[in-house]
Amino acid sequence: MSALAVLCAFMVVLPLGLILYHLLSKGIGSVDWNFFTQLPKPHGETGGGMANAIVGTLELVALAMIIAIPIGVFGGIYLSEYGSEKVNFWIRFGADILNGVPSIVWGMTAYAVAVVPFGTKSAYAGGLALGFIAIPLILRTTEEVLVLVPNAYREAAMALGIPRWKIVSQIILRTAMKGLITGVLLAMGRIAGETAPLMFTIHGNMYWNHSLKEPIAALPLQIFNYATAPYDDLNRQAWAGALVLIILVFLLSASVRIFASRRRG
């Protein structure tokens, strides 16, 4: 019986070991300086990199955060500091439902809201789709960390006659800052690898784009296109891209761990 449980645990860990092994063995050969500095080359030409896709992913994540952080954090503040039980229940319920909406549906929504009216796919549309996904994540983590701030802080500040908004913005948010940043990093890790919401919103391209109003490349989408292409050289690039993407995602979650483990200063 114990052996069975150990076997289960082993089977759960196995896929991670396998994927890391294959990513390293198949991807490392194509990851070099050019990969980070060059544009993609068409099939048949050697060399080339994914510089535009890497930068594109960073831009998209940044755009998403610009949308999601204010709404998520202020929504979390509402839940923790202002809302009544009844209202909070429905907002939390809504956020939980949003968390379960498949990412491909977010892609369709962003397409309808930000691509159709402007007639073109753009970085804005992709950032919006990713931002939609991040809002409920940030909202719930913000609420959770704000609730952990001891009530005595609020009471003491109120006794001093400090206005409510200053109490929240300068005492409570500051006390919970570490937790807030952890939540934001977690959300970034989650959306950085999302592909489905980008399929209809950013289009992807092979060049540097100079405007956020234009189509943009992203690492996950590039990996998808190269992985499903019938050419060996593109497949190899896909493995290299996947290795870079997973390192990016793991770095984000490692920083979460470092942040969370540091003692409250």
Next chain:
Amino acid sequence: MGNRAEKFSLSPPGFFPSINTIVLLAMPTLTDLPISVTPMPSHEQQAIVNSPTSRFGDRFFYLLALASAIAVVLLLLLVIGVQIRGSKLSFEAFGWSFLTTREWDPTPGSENYGALPFIYGTVVSSLLALVIAVPLSVGTAVFLTDLAPLKIRQPLVSIIEMLAAVPSVIWGLWGIFVMVPWLNSHLVPVLKSVLGFLPLFQGPCIGGSMLAGGMVIAIMILPIVTSVSREILRSVPDLQREAAYGLGATRWEVTRIAVLSYARRGLMGAAVLGLGRAVGETMAVTMVIGNVAQIKPSLFASGYTLASVIANVFAEASSDLQSSALFEIGLVLMGVTIIINIFALLLIKAFETPGSRRA
């Protein structure tokens, strides 16, 4: 976490004549004092409390928070509204028979779309994923809460978190180039020779298959099902275990009777939550399931899921009707996941009894 903030949410700021009243009501230690003995603030404090800027600041800050909270609800309405509006054309053309039609024919002039093969593919691949993932996850959760030496618990939890962080598209890539070839050359022949008498395991297996789709979804839902199951098992009261040991139960009996059967509703919630994820999973499945709209009893045959058909076709939809049909598929997908998720939340909530949480 029920009552922590109530004391401070008596009313939004600005609705009361003076913040002093709120302060007084909010102070648990002062609640027995009559309001009239409010200590008079000094002049500076009076200035801060009643200054127009602070009142404006309070109201502004509150409205900002309120607007963000409302935005979350609006976002839910938006995502539902977009899908409903988008699927109008298709619903007018096909009505409810959309759900039971097998055809997917984009030929101009005789367009006919039905969602049945995609519904079938989603159901089969998700159920297969559950069959694989739930026992493994629950086993791992038991290992983590009751059996594993304390030293390896935290590292194992971290590994499972890392597993959860791997993006879907990377599982798909790995699926195409590692898992599918291995399945077709190693696992499929074994399944055929052992279970070949069942229609599930008959026929050739070339390229992507339902089996591959189910496997890759299973891997992807392992972390969530494991971590929720672990939370559930951790909240089984120790008294429960101690009582079973006291009755002379063996370790296996304690786990089976005192822990698993006590927690079964919560574990079912974890499984249903996994199902919700499985149904909506897109990229990895699209890359390994074969993408053929057909209904075949064999797991070795190619399939197609609701999410995959959107991913593959939506960007190049050939007509307004086709894109509307895809919106309707999105609506079905979203409706199903919302219902599944609500069901899972209810199951987990019903299990969580207050005060039973183990440290």
